[in-house]
Amino acid sequence: MTVINSEQILIETGSVPQVHQLIGGVWGPSDNGQWLPVENPARRTTIAYIPESGESDVNRAVDAAAEAFKSWGVLPPRERGRLLMAIGDKIAEHQEEIARLVASETGNALRTQARGEVASSADVFRFYGEAAFQQKGETFPFGENLLSYTVREPLGVVGGIVPWNAPVILSTMKIAMALITGNTLVLKTAELAPLGVLKLAELANDILPAGVLNVLTGTGQDVGGPMCRHPKIAKLTFTGSTGVGKEILAAAADRVVPVTLELGGKSPAIVFPDSDDLSAVQGVIAAMRFTRQGQSCTAGSRLYLHRDIFDSFLEKLTAELAKLKIGDPLDEASDMGAIVSGKQYDTVIRYINGALDQGGRLVTGGIERPVDGDGYFVAPTVISGAGEDWAVTREEVFGPVLVVIPWDNEDEVIEAANNSHYGLAGYVFSKDISTAIRTANRLEVGWVQINRGGGQLPGMSYGGNKQSGLGREYSIEGALESFTNVKNITIAI
Numbered sequence: 001m002t003v004i005n006s007e008q009i010l011i012e013t014g015s016v017p018q019v020h021q022l023i024g025g026v027w028g029p030s031d032n033g034q035w036l037p038v039e040n041p042a043r044r045t046t047i048a049y050i051p052e053s054g055e056s057d058v059n060r061a062v063d064a065a066a067e068a069f070k071s072w073g074v075l076p077p078r079e080r081g082r083l084l085m086a087i088g089d090k091i092a093e094h095q096e097e098i099a100r101l102v103a104s105e106t107g108n109a110l111r112t113q114a115r116g117e118v119a120s121s122a123d124v125f126r127f128y129g130e131a132a133f134q135q136k137g138e139t140f141p142f143g144e145n146l147l148s149y150t151v152r153e154p155l156g157v158v159g160g161i162v163p164w165n166a167p168v169i170l171s172t173m174k175i176a177m178a179l180i181t182g183n184t185l186v187l188k189t190a191e192l193a194p195l196g197v198l199k200l201a202e203l204a205n206d207i208l209p210a211g212v213l214n215v216l217t218g219t220g221q222d223v224g225g226p227m228c229r230h231p232k233i234a235k236l237t238f239t240g241s242t243g244v245g246k247e248i249l250a251a252a253a254d255r256v257v258p259v260t261l262e263l264g265g266k267s268p269a270i271v272f273p274d275s276d277d278l279s280a281v282q283g284v285i286a287a288m289r290f291t292r293q294g295q296s297c298t299a300g301s302r303l304y305l306h307r308d309i310f311d312s313f314l315e316k317l318t319a320e321l322a323k324l325k326i327g328d329p330l331d332e333a334s335d336m337g338a339i340v341s342g343k344q345y346d347t348v349i350r351y352i353n354g355a356l357d358q359g360g361r362l363v364t365g366g367i368e369r370p371v372d373g374d375g376y377f378v379a380p381t382v383i384s385g386a387g388e389d390w391a392v393t394r395e396e397v398f399g400p401v402l403v404v405i406p407w408d409n410e411d412e413v414i415e416a417a418n419n420s421h422y423g424l425a426g427y428v429f430s431k432d433i434s435t436a437i438r439t440a441n442r443l444e445v446g447w448v449q450i451n452r453g454g455g456q457l458p459g460m461s462y463g464g465n466k467q468s469g470l471g472r473e474y475s476i477e478g479a480l481e482s483f484t485n486v487k488n489i490t491i492a493i
């Protein structure tokens with residue numbers, strides 16, 4: 001059965017489809033019969049309506065997940081693994097369709113972002129499917145009269161909440177890790193970008209037993225809030241802003257349930273004087289996630305350039321950014337798409353104007369540069385001369401806005417880079433490996449990349465320090481720690 005009619009959504013025939021959510025293996029509207037629009041931010045058209053769910057939908061989904069847990073939790077891990085790998089294969093088969101949905105709802109360009117995101121999703125399902133057998137315990141040497149060993153048990157029903165910026169891969173990480181370890185999941189999609197995730201759920205629902213994966217749509221307040229307070233949810237896993245993350249943490253504390261938080265960032269990129277070249281420029285552009293309009297938690301949005309190369313590096317950076325084609329995300333020619341919503345667009349513009357009003361210099365970009373289309377487009381923007389305490393330097397803009405700051409002294413640049421309440425990622429560009437590793441060691445972040453600006457790879461550890469997060473889920477060890485309880489069994493022989 002086709003639940004998400006992608007053609008109707010993508011062709012925009014004028015009749016806007018109502019898309020359903022998934023509870024207990026069954027697709028349906030919300031109990032209250034209310035709907036929320038989903039907008040294509042590049043065209044500023046409504047492309048679908050999703051159920052505007054509430055507490056009773058959450059209750060139904062949690063009950064379905066709790067019922068499914070009874071058999072899913074005791075299935076041999078490799079059998080769960082086989083099903084996950086089958087989901088990965090299905091996603092790969094439908095890569096183009098899902099990618100087009102994601103490009104339409106997020107504004108992320110199909111060629112540079114959305115296709116790769118869906119390919120990564122298939123990869124992550126296969127990776128964790130293969131890793132199923134790692135759910136092992138230990139034995140303890142207490143002598144021949146005692147057998148003492150541990151088992152790793154699933155937690156029960158997990159509540160997952162995701163943002164809109166990379167909706168499919170961020171949902172995939174929660175689904176794959178929660179399910180492979182024997183939990184069942186109630187996943188709340190982001191209201192701005194639910195369609196790619198619902199399509200993924202449609203494919204997964206043909207493979208999984210009913211109730212193992214439930215996907216709800218609606219607002220944070222009406223769906224996320226009741227999920228966080230629900231007595232049958234055994235663990236919360238949240239990816240989103242630091243502000244909301246604090247609320248999730250408080251709700252988890254109230255019920256004493258484990259919680260993982262993947263939150264915001266304001267990551268530094270430090271360029272040493274030996275790296276005034278195109279490869280470092282391209283690394284900085286990748287790190288800043290310019291082709292995702294900077295809408296990434298790990299965006300290297302504070303660029304520290306050594307003073308000796310400040311002007312020449314900026315000249316090369318400006319020339320490379322000028323080559324990026326901004327336009328409709330579904331157009332193969334577009335390198336960069338649109339900002340996700342009018343609200344987010346206004347926020348980005350406010351940060352740019354605020355910095356310029358304070359005396360910052362626009363090196364390139366801003367709202368002056370003409371871009372294609374009527375959507376929420378912002379050119380890749382670089383601002384110099386911003387003070388360390390300015391909002392544009394300290395706060396997460398979540399847009400294509402890079403602040404560039406000169407430095408002279410290694411100790412001082414590291415101190416400036418670490419002067420942030422965030423601690424998610426960091427980037428170092430140097431040809432001298434000792435310098436690069438020394439700098440990496442001193443950065444107070446969860447993930448440092450040296451001479452590279454790419455994305456996460458399945459299996460690596462990933463997560464934030466300080467107010468960028470709590471816990472690590474992405475590695476196999478992280479998934480086991482995050483989604484299982486260790487039980488010790490001690491037997492007298």
Ligand code: NAD
Pocket residue numbers: 161162163164165166170188189190191218219220221223224225228239240241242244245247261262263264265296297298396398424464468469
């Ligand atoms: P957001 O915090 O506004 O929303 C995230 C999700 O939480 C959405 O599904 C939203 O509906 C829900 N939500 C909102 N209020 C809630 C509440 N009171 N209770 C429960 N749920 C609630 O974030 P966003 O704007 O969607 O996403 C952007 C943010 O996500 C950025 O700060 C970005 O850095 C962060 N992010 C972090 C990572 C990471 O891995 N660390 C990855 C991607 C995005």
